Amino acid sequence: MKKHYFSGLKKAVPTLYRSNFTKIVLLFYSLFFLLLCQAQGQENASPKSFENEFAPIGALWHYSQWAFGDAAVTYKTIESVAEVSIQGKLCKHLVQVDRFYADTMLVIDHYMYSDEGRVYFYAEDEFHLLYDFSAIGGDTLVLDYYQTYTGDPLLMIIDSTGTIEVSDEQRTIQYVTSGDGMMVEFANEVIEDIGGTYFMFPNYDGSSNGALRCYQEQETDVWLSPYHPGGSWNHVDCDQIITGVDEPISTLGIVIYPNPTNTGIITIGDISYPTDYRLLSIYGTFIKSGVLTPGINQILVDELSTGCYLLEIADSKRTFNNSVFKFFVVND
Numbered sequence: 001m002k003k004h005y006f007s008g009l010k011k012a013v014p015t016l017y018r019s020n021f022t023k024i025v026l027l028f029y030s031l032f033f034l035l036l037c038q039a040q041g042q043e044n045a046s047p048k049s050f051e052n053e054f055a056p057i058g059a060l061w062h063y064s065q066w067a068f069g070d071a072a073v074t075y076k077t078i079e080s081v082a083e084v085s086i087q088g089k090l091c092k093h094l095v096q097v098d099r100f101y102a103d104t105m106l107v108i109d110h111y112m113y114s115d116e117g118r119v120y121f122y123a124e125d126e127f128h129l130l131y132d133f134s135a136i137g138g139d140t141l142v143l144d145y146y147q148t149y150t151g152d153p154l155l156m157i158i159d160s161t162g163t164i165e166v167s168d169e170q171r172t173i174q175y176v177t178s179g180d181g182m183m184v185e186f187a188n189e190v191i192e193d194i195g196g197t198y199f200m201f202p203n204y205d206g207s208s209n210g211a212l213r214c215y216q217e218q219e220t221d222v223w224l225s226p227y228h229p230g231g232s233w234n235h236v237d238c239d240q241i242i243t244g245v246d247e248p249i250s251t252l253g254i255v256i257y258p259n260p261t262n263t264g265i266i267t268i269g270d271i272s273y274p275t276d277y278r279l280l281s282i283y284g285t286f287i288k289s290g291v292l293t294p295g296i297n298q299i300l301v302d303e304l305s306t307g308c309y310l311l312e313i314a315d316s317k318r319t320f321n322n323s324v325f326k327f328f329v330v331n332d
Helices: 002-044
Strands: 060-066 073-086 089-100 103-115 118-123 126-132 140-147 153-166 169-177 189-191 209-216 255-257 265-271 275-281 286-292 295-300 307-313 324-329
Touching: 073 103, 073 209, 126 140, 265 307
Parallel strands: none
Antiparallel strands: 060 073, 060 209, 073 089, 089 103, 103 118, 118 126, 140 153, 153 169, 169 189, 255 265, 265 295, 275 286, 275 307, 307 324
């Protein structure tokens, strides 16, 4: 019996060894395959490579521009004209031209460079962050060059992202919240390698900067029309000048009070004809509309957060011809 017992044991041990060895080999290959799949997944999820270039030479932006002291809306341009090295960074030299009607009023130089989707501008001997096209929903950018009315750095919160077609190209569009509602505001949307849809830089109260009209590049077919179906920031031709209204607003006796308001109501008087109004954000984003009747009118604004807003009133033909009032809301 003992001999038989040990004989059986001798036969069983190699079999057991081979079985365990097979399991180990299978486990090894399973782990190898799993790691390979993970590596491929990480490769596919790697950060986006930015093939396009921000502000290539010849890139041209058109923006609306308010003409203070007049009922006109003209346009300003920013154009990338050259490359220059600053502090070891190869920058684009951008020239901004402000206009009064068709005449040049002011020329401003900007120097900017981009790196992996992040765009910086040069000011006061330093480079400062302006955009990060790789940022996703939930990210927050600190734009330290700009300050809010509390003295804190301006933040850009990326609420969400999507895509927009620009000349048969899919580009990322970021929907952002940036501003303090009082002194400084920035774009509602940011388009990859184009920038904000309400001017390229943040706007302080009293700025003449308006919404993006057009973007084009001389060396490529890239063209963003002001009538792009995916955007509502502007519907004005690139170089169109709106010369004003038939009835100057000052002769209509229209006033808005109190301004600023903390009562949740603005009073408009005195309206001499039935007409329409539109309430817009400082960026020109539509909020609501309604009808004004002859006499004194009141509009509820208690749903608005503290900030600056625009009230557009139509003329006697009920046509919106840029009759715009700015007012402030202070809500708790």
